Amino acid sequence: MRATPGGAGPKRFPGPASLRRGSRGQLLDNLGHRLRHGGRVARALLSSQYALMLEYRAETALWALSGILPFIMLGIWDQLAVAPAASGAGGPDAAGIGLDRVQLSRYFLCAFVARQFSVAWVVYAFEEDALQGRLSPYLLQPLQPLWRYVAAHLAEQLTRLPFVVIIAAVFFLLQPQAFWIPTPARFLAGVLAIWLAFTINFLLQSCIAILCFWSERASALERLLFIPYLFLSGLVAPLEVFPPAWRAAAHWTPFPLMVAFPAQLLAGGPVAISASFTAMAGWIALLLPITVLLWRAGVRRYSAMGA
Amino acid sequence: MAGPLRYWRTLKRFWGSALASQMEYQINLLIEVLAMVGNLGGSLLLLWLIYGRGQSLGGWSLEAALVVLGIYTLLDGVSSTLLRPNLGAIVTHVQQGTLDFVLLKPIDSQFWLSSRTISPWGLPEIATGLVLAIGAALHAGARPGVATILGGALMLASSVVILYSLWFVLATTSIWFVKTWNVTEVLRAALSAGRYPISAFPAGLRTLFTVVLPVAFLTTVPAEAILGRSSGSWLLLSLAVATGSLLFSCWFWRLALRDYTSASS
Numbered sequence: 001m002r003a004t005p006g007g008a009g010p011k012r013f014p015g016p017a018s019l020r021r022g023s024r025g026q027l028l029d030n031l032g033h034r035l036r037h038g039g040r041v042a043r044a045l046l047s048s049q050y051a052l053m054l055e056y057r058a059e060t061a062l063w064a065l066s067g068i069l070p071f072i073m074l075g076i077w078d079q080l081a082v083a084p085a086a087s088g089a090g091g092p093d094a095a096g097i098g099l100d101r102v103q104l105s106r107y108f109l110c111a112f113v114a115r116q117f118s119v120a121w122v123v124y125a126f127e128e129d130a131l132q133g134r135l136s137p138y139l140l141q142p143l144q145p146l147w148r149y150v151a152a153h154l155a156e157q158l159t160r161l162p163f164v165v166i167i168a169a170v171f172f173l174l175q176p177q178a179f180w181i182p183t184p185a186r187f188l189a190g191v192l193a194i195w196l197a198f199t200i201n202f203l204l205q206s207c208i209a210i211l212c213f214w215s216e217r218a219s220a221l222e223r224l225l226f227i228p229y230l231f232l233s234g235l236v237a238p239l240e241v242f243p244p245a246w247r248a249a250a251h252w253t254p255f256p257l258m259v260a261f262p263a264q265l266l267a268g269g270p271v272a273i274s275a276s277f278t279a280m281a282g283w284i285a286l287l288l289p290i291t292v293l294l295w296r297a298g299v300r301r302y303s304a305m306g307a
Numbered sequence: 308m309a310g311p312l313r314y315w316r317t318l319k320r321f322w323g324s325a326l327a328s329q330m331e332y333q334i335n336l337l338i339e340v341l342a343m344v345g346n347l348g349g350s351l352l353l354l355w356l357i358y359g360r361g362q363s364l365g366g367w368s369l370e371a372a373l374v375v376l377g378i379y380t381l382l383d384g385v386s387s388t389l390l391r392p393n394l395g396a397i398v399t400h401v402q403q404g405t406l407d408f409v410l411l412k413p414i415d416s417q418f419w420l421s422s423r424t425i426s427p428w429g430l431p432e433i434a435t436g437l438v439l440a441i442g443a444a445l446h447a448g449a450r451p452g453v454a455t456i457l458g459g460a461l462m463l464a465s466s467v468v469i470l471y472s473l474w475f476v477l478a479t480t481s482i483w484f485v486k487t488w489n490v491t492e493v494l495r496a497a498l499s500a501g502r503y504p505i506s507a508f509p510a511g512l513r514t515l516f517t518v519v520l521p522v523a524f525l526t527t528v529p530a531e532a533i534l535g536r537s538s539g540s541w542l543l544l545s546l547a548v549a550t551g552s553l554l555f556s557c558w559f560w561r562l563a564l565r566d567y568t569s570a571s572s
Contacts, residue, residue: 069496
C-alpha cells in the first residue's frame with residue numbers, strides 16, 4: 001500500500017496551487033516533466049500489454065475470425081446484385097441494388113477491417129475486474145484505470161493486425177477482381193476514421209462499463225446496444241441500400257460513423273468526408289465529458305465487491 | 308432398465324434446481340426479450356428491405372424466408388436456454404480443475420456437462436420462433452398434413468442435435484487448448500448465415516455451408532420440411548448427418564478425456 005491517497009497525493013501531484021506560484025519557466029518545466037512522465041507511463045503500459053496480448057494470440061485469431069459477418073452478408077448482397085430485375089420493375093437500379101459487385105466486395109472487406117480495429121470490449125474486461133476485486137488496487141495507483149484498458153485495446157489491435165492481413169489476403173485470392181490499393185489520402189483518412197470510430201466505441205462502452213459501479217449486469221446493456229449497432233452501422237448492409245428516410249434516421253446515431261464511414265473511405269466509395277469527421281468529433285466531444293462525470297460519480301459510490 | 312429412468316430423474320433434479328436459482332434473476336427475462344425483439348426486428352427490416360425492392364433471397368418467397376428466420380430464432384432460443392449455459396461452462400471446468408469432480412460422478416460426463424443447468428429466459432425466443440415459423444408456413448400455403456408435421460418435427464429435432472454436436476465438439480477442444488475457449492464465438496458468427504435460405508448465397512458459400520459447416524441442415528432443410536416441399540432424400544440425409552454428428556461428438560469426448568490430465572499438470 002504505497003500510494004495511499006492521503007499520504008502520497010500532495011507530493012505526487014504538484015496541483016494547481018504550485019502552478020500558480022511558479023514563474024513561466026517553472027510552468028513550462030512542469031509541463032515538460034508531465035509530458036515525459038506521461039510518455040514513460042504510456043510506453044510501459046503499451047509494451048507490457050502487448051507482451052500480455054502476445055500470450056493470447058490464438059484467442060485473438062479466433063476473435064478476428066468471429067468478425068466474418070460482413071463476408072456472409074457480402075454473399076447475400078452479391079447474389080442480389082447479380083439477380084435479374086424483378087418483373088420489369090424498372091427504376092434507376094433495376095439491375096439490382098445500385099452498387100456494382102466489385103464495389104460491394106471492397107465495401108464489405110473494408111467493413112470487416114473497420115470493425116476489427118474499432119471493436120471495444122472494455123465493458124467485459126472492466127466487469128470482470130470489478131467482480132474479482134482487481135479494480136481496487138487499480139484505483140489506488142496514480143493512473144486513471146481506464147487508460148489501462150485503452151492500452152490493452154491498442155495492444156490487442158497490434159496483435160490482431162497479422163490475422164486481419166491474412167484474412168484479407170485470402171479474400172483477395174478468392175476475389176482477385178476486387179483487389180485495389182486505396183489512394184494514400186483515402187488510406188490515411190480511413191485509418192484516422194477507424195481510430196476515431198474506436199474512440200467513439202470505447203467511450204460508449206466505457207459509459208456502460210462504469211455502470212458496473214451501480215449494477216452487476218452492465219454487460220447485458222452492452223448486448224442491447226449491440227443490436228442497433230449491428231443493423232445501423234453498415235455491417236449487414238451498405239447504408240446506400242436503405243430508403244432515404246432510414247438512412248437519415250441512421251445518421252442521427254453514431255453507428256454509421258463506426259463502420260460504414262471508414263469502410264467507404266477505404267473502399268473509395270462516395271462519402272461526405274468533412275461532415276462525417278465533424279460528426280465524429282461532435283460525438284467524442286459529447287461522450288468524453290459524460291464518461292468523466294460518470295466515472296467520478298461511480299468511484300464515489302464504489303465500495304469494492306461484497307461490501 | 309433403470310438406466311434411462313435414472314437419467315430422467317437426474318435431469319428433473321438438475322433443471323428444478325437451476326430454475327429455482329434462475330428465478331432470482333428475473334431482470335434477465337426483460338433483457339432477453341428486449342434482445343430478441345431487437346434482433347428479430349432488425350432481421351425483419353432487412354428482409355423487408357430486400358423484398359420491398361421486388362427481389363428475393365434465392366427464389367424464396369417472403370413467407371418462406373420468414374419460416375427460415377423463425378427456425379433460426381428457435382435455434383437461438385435453444386442456444387441461450389441450454390447450449391450456452393452448459394457448454395460454455397466446460398472451459399471453466401477445465402481451467403479451474405472442477406472437471407475432475409464431474410468425471411468422478413457416477414453418471415455419464417457428457418450428459419452431466421450438457422444438461423446440468425437450464426436458463427428459462429430463452430424460452431420466449433423458442434416460442435416466438437416456433438410461432439413465426441408455423442404462421443409463415445401457413446401463410447405460404449403449407450397444408451398441415453400428418454406427413455408434413457412429422458417431417459417438420461423430425462427435421463427440427465435433427466437440426467437441434469446437429470447444432471448441439473457442433474457446439475459440443477468445439478467446446479471439447481478446450482481440453483487440449485484452453486486458450487481457444489472463444490472458438491464457439493466463431494461458430495456463432497458463422498451460423499448467423501442460417502438466418503437466410505441457403506440458396507441466397509453464391510455457389511461457393513452454398514457448398515461451404517452444406518458440406519463443411521452444416522448450416523443448411525440447421526435452418527433451410529427444416530424450413531423446406533415445414534413448408535411441405537422437401538424430398539425424402541434430404542430428410543434421410545439430415546437424419547444421417549444428425550446421427551453421425553451426435554455419435555462423433557460422443558467419440559470425440561472420449562478421445563479428449565484420454566488426453567485429459569487435469570488442471571496444472
